[in-house]
Amino acid sequence: xxxxxxxxxxxxxxxxxNNFVLHYFVGICPFIGVSRKVDMAFGMGCAVTFVMSxxxxxxxxxxxxxxxxxxxxTMWLWRLVAPGSTAVLDLSILNxxxxxFVIAASVQFVEMYLRKFFPPLFKAFGIFLPLxxxxxxxxxxxxxxxxxxAGAADPGLVWGLDKSLxxxxxxxxxxxxxxxxxxxxxxxxxxxxxxxxxxxxxxxLLVAGILAMAFMGFTGVDRGLETVIFGK
Amino acid sequence: MLTTTTVLAAAGVMLGxxxxxxxxxxxxxxxxxxxxDPRVEAAxxxxxxxxxxxxGFVGCxxxxxxxVAGADVSLCPVGGSSVAAALAAIMGIEIGESAPRxxxxxxxxxxxxxLGRHEYRGEQTCAAANLVAGVQGCVYGCLGLGDCxxxxxxxxxxxxxxxxxxxxxxCIGCSAxxxxxxRNIITMIPFKTDRVLVVKCSNKDxxxxxxxxxxxxxxxxxSCTRLxxxxxxxxxxxxxxxxxxxxxxxxxxxxxxxxxxxxxVWVGTPTPRHRELTENEELPERVEAxxxxxxxxxxxxx
Numbered sequence: 001x002x003x004x005x006x007x008x009x010x011x012x013x014x015x016x017x018n019n020f021v022l023h024y025f026v027g028i029c030p031f032i033g034v035s036r037k038v039d040m041a042f043g044m045g046c047a048v049t050f051v052m053s054x055x056x057x058x059x060x061x062x063x064x065x066x067x068x069x070x071x072x073x074t075m076w077l078w079r080l081v082a083p084g085s086t087a088v089l090d091l092s093i094l095n096x097x098x099x100x101f102v103i104a105a106s107v108q109f110v111e112m113y114l115r116k117f118f119p120p121l122f123k124a125f126g127i128f129l130p131l132x133x134x135x136x137x138x139x140x141x142x143x144x145x146x147x148x149x150a151g152a153a154d155p156g157l158v159w160g161l162d163k164s165l166x167x168x169x170x171x172x173x174x175x176x177x178x179x180x181x182x183x184x185x186x187x188x189x190x191x192x193x194x195x196x197x198x199x200x201x202x203x204x205l206l207v208a209g210i211l212a213m214a215f216m217g218f219t220g221v222d223r224g225l226e227t228v229i230f231g232k
Numbered sequence: 233m234l235t236t237t238t239v240l241a242a243a244g245v246m247l248g249x250x251x252x253x254x255x256x257x258x259x260x261x262x263x264x265x266x267x268x269d270p271r272v273e274a275a276x277x278x279x280x281x282x283x284x285x286x287x288g289f290v291g292c293x294x295x296x297x298x299x300v301a302g303a304d305v306s307l308c309p310v311g312g313s314s315v316a317a318a319l320a321a322i323m324g325i326e327i328g329e330s331a332p333r334x335x336x337x338x339x340x341x342x343x344x345x346x347l348g349r350h351e352y353r354g355e356q357t358c359a360a361a362n363l364v365a366g367v368q369g370c371v372y373g374c375l376g377l378g379d380c381x382x383x384x385x386x387x388x389x390x391x392x393x394x395x396x397x398x399x400x401x402x403c404i405g406c407s408a409x410x411x412x413x414x415r416n417i418i419t420m421i422p423f424k425t426d427r428v429l430v431v432k433c434s435n436k437d438x439x440x441x442x443x444x445x446x447x448x449x450x451x452x453x454x455s456c457t458r459l460x461x462x463x464x465x466x467x468x469x470x471x472x473x474x475x476x477x478x479x480x481x482x483x484x485x486x487x488x489x490x491x492x493x494x495x496x497v498w499v500g501t502p503t504p505r506h507r508e509l510t511e512n513e514e515l516p517e518r519v520e521a522x523x524x525x526x527x528x529x530x531x532x533x534x
Contacts, residue, residue, distance in 0.1 A: 066245060074241065087237070094242050098249065105253040109260050116264035 005229045010166045013222045015174035020137050022178055022212040027137025031179055032204055034128075041183030045176025047128040049169060052141050054110065055103045056168030059095075059142040060149060060161050062102060067095045068150035068158075092150045099142040100134050107133040137175060141168045182211065271300045271322055278318040280310045299323065331422035333405050335389070335398050336499055338417045339374040340432035342393035345447040346370060362414040369445030372434040374417060380409035400426075400500050425480040427500035429473060433493070436468040450495040456487045 018024065021031050027048070034044040065073040069090040078089045111129050114122040132138060144167060148159040185207055194203050275296035282292065287307035289295040299305055305319035320326065343349070348369025354360050358379040361367045367375065376394035388402035389409050396409070396418070410418040417434040431450065435442045439451035452469035463478050464471045464487075488496050 074245075078237075078241070089238060089241060091238065091242055091245060093238070094245060098246075101249065101253070105257060108257060112257075112260045112264040115266050 002230075007162060007166050009222060009225055009229070010163055011170040012225065014167050014170040015177065016215070017218040017222050019174045019178055019215050019218075020140060020171050021175055022208075022215040024140060025212075026140040027135055027175055028208075030128075030132060030135065030137075031175075031182060031208065032201060035179050035182040035186055035204070038180060038183045038187060041179045042176065043124055044128050044132075045172070045179050048132055048135070048137060048175050049172025051103070051107055051110075051129065051132055052138050052168045052172040052175075053165060054106055055099070055138050055142055056145055056164045057161070058102045058106055059099050060145055060159075060164040062098055063092075063095055063146050063149045064158075064161075067091050067098065067146075092146075095146050095150060096143075099139060099146075103138060103142070104133045137171075141171050144171075178211070178215075182208065185211075269300055272296050274322045275299050275319055278311075278315060278322060279308060280315065282310050284310060286310060331424045333407070333420040334400060334403055334423045334500070335405070335407065335410050335418045336421045336428075336430045337374060337380075337396045337398060338419065338430070338432060338434040339372075339395065340448045340495060340497065341370065341373050341446050342395040343376070344393070346373065346394070347445050347447065359412075359414045370435055370442075370449065372415060372417065372436065373446065373449070375415065379412050379414065380418060383408040383412040398499070422475050423500060424475075424478075425500075427498045428475075428480070429478065429484055429488075429496060430499050431471055431473060431495055432497050432499075433470065433495045436470050438469055442469075448493050448495065450493055453492060455490045455492070456496060459487050459490060460484065 014020075020026050021028065030044055030048070035041045063071075065071055067074075069092065070088045071091065074089050074091055078085065078087075107129055111122070114129075145159065145164045148157070148163070152158045182204075186204065189203060189207070198206065273296075276293050279292040279296055285291070286309040287295045289298055289303075289307075295303070295307065299319055300323070305323060305325070306313075306316040308315045308319075311318075346368050348366075350366050350368070352361055352364065352367045354364060356377050358375040358377045361375050361377055374395050376391050376396065378391045378396070380389050380396050381391055385406070385408065386402055386404055388399045388404070390397055390399065396413075398409075400423075405420065407420050410416075410420055415434070421428060421430065433442075433446075433448070433450035435446065435449045439453065442449040442451050450470055452466075452471075454466055454471070456464040456471050457466040460482075463474055463482065463484075465474055466472075484496075488494075
């Protein structure tokens with residue numbers, strides 16, 4: 001029960017309170033670029049959620065087993081090479097580059113798979129997939145997970161796969177929510193008399209800023225929830 | 233000591249992962265191979281890649297697929313004839329010289345010909361007047377308030393006696409006028425020669441209703457479809473010309489003669505051959521400009 005509550009807290013936090021776009025300002029390029037039509041924006045949001053989940057799965061696996069101080073797979077290999085050594089190997093320097101590398105390769109793989117077996121799905125968001133492979137929002141989710149896996153203060157606090165996936169999936173849903181709201185506003189903006197210097201990206205950034213301020217209303221909700229759930 | 237080990241281990245991990253990824257992706261590219269018609273790829277490469285949608289398809293790739301599936305190769309307005317030729321080469325078909333498209337106003341009625349006109353004092357645009365009933369009897373014909381004139385960046389269309397008239401010497405065929413016309417009576421038609429035959433009416437009502445509102449409107453007598461059914465298609469009381477079939481060499485004089493409302497007219501600039509035909513006709517020595525209009529209008533509007 002305690003664990004489930006923690007997962008819920010992570011989910012709510014990633015989707016609303018610490019929304020990737022509107023709180024951390026990552027993934028702004030697709031947020032501005034593909035938010036002209038609601039259906040396109042929604043497709044983009046779905047694609048980001050999907051890629052983010054895959055990225056989280058892979059990056060957690062890599063970080064947990066190889067890329068943290070004293071990771072099991074690294075240590076096992078190290079014992080094979082130098083039996084009896086007491087040194088603790090730390091490959092966390094690799095995390096950053098491996099994320100980009102693994103995500104790009106896996107998205108390529110997924111793209112081929114979709115193209116072969118789900119042509120309609122490929123048609124629907126196939127063009128988005130290569131665009132978002134090394135998007136900063138995806139990398140941000142990976143780094144956030146890395147912070148809790150490789151950088152955890154004590155072994156009891158290391159995030160499991162479930163928490164990492166929850167963070168990524170709900171972070172993606174938060175992105176989808178933000179970009180869809182944005183697209184809805186921009187569709188309405190089409191009918192507005194926007195001053196000439198602000199037309200296009202200018203008004204979009206202003207709207208994004210106001211939207212971010214609106215999402216600031218969620219600040220502190222996580223702490224409140226924590227108090228309610230855990231009674232601290 | 234430990235640093236060197238770490239670096240070596242990192243290099244080893246990277247190498248191992250790279251090899252693993254290569255193997256997986258290499259296997260996937262074979263296992264999930266989708267046979268794409270090489271012509272689709274070639275057609276996609278030949279297109280400009282602007283994804284403007286001007287051809288009527290969603291993007292250049294979609295149009296490339298459609299071309300291979302048998303769509304017309306000359307639809308790309310950005311690439312023009314060079315792209316059409318490239319696409320035709322890929323598809324192994326011959327294209328005739330791709331005809332430039334020019335706007336045609338499908339209405340022949342100037343102010344004198346229109347019946348049931350009433351004074352309209354609203355905003356002087358066709359888009360506004362089109363929303364108001366009773367500006368003029370014909371609900372299909374040209375309103376003559378000049379939305380197309382304002383849309384034209386090339387000064388190639390003018391309202392003459394209340395009827396939008398295209399100047400085919402200046403027109404470049406950008407279709408801005410056709411897009412802006414609220415009654416959709418301007419269409420882009422392929423001009424295979426300098427002059428083409430067009431149906432100069434858009435009224436889809438029955439004959440009696442048409443003659444109640446216009447002196448030159450098509451009454452739907454079908455004489456053109458009876459005479460040349462392969463060129464003239466008849467739909468909703470109005471003939472239309474199938475420009476895929478229409479050819480300058482066709483002898484249409486009989487059809488024009490038979491048309492009781494003279495709704496079938498030639499538009500465009502006269503070709504040398506047509507000039508020859510009218511060479512011997514008498515023309516006034518000199519045509520004087522009509523200076524009356526501007527002053528009159530100013531006084532009128534007061």
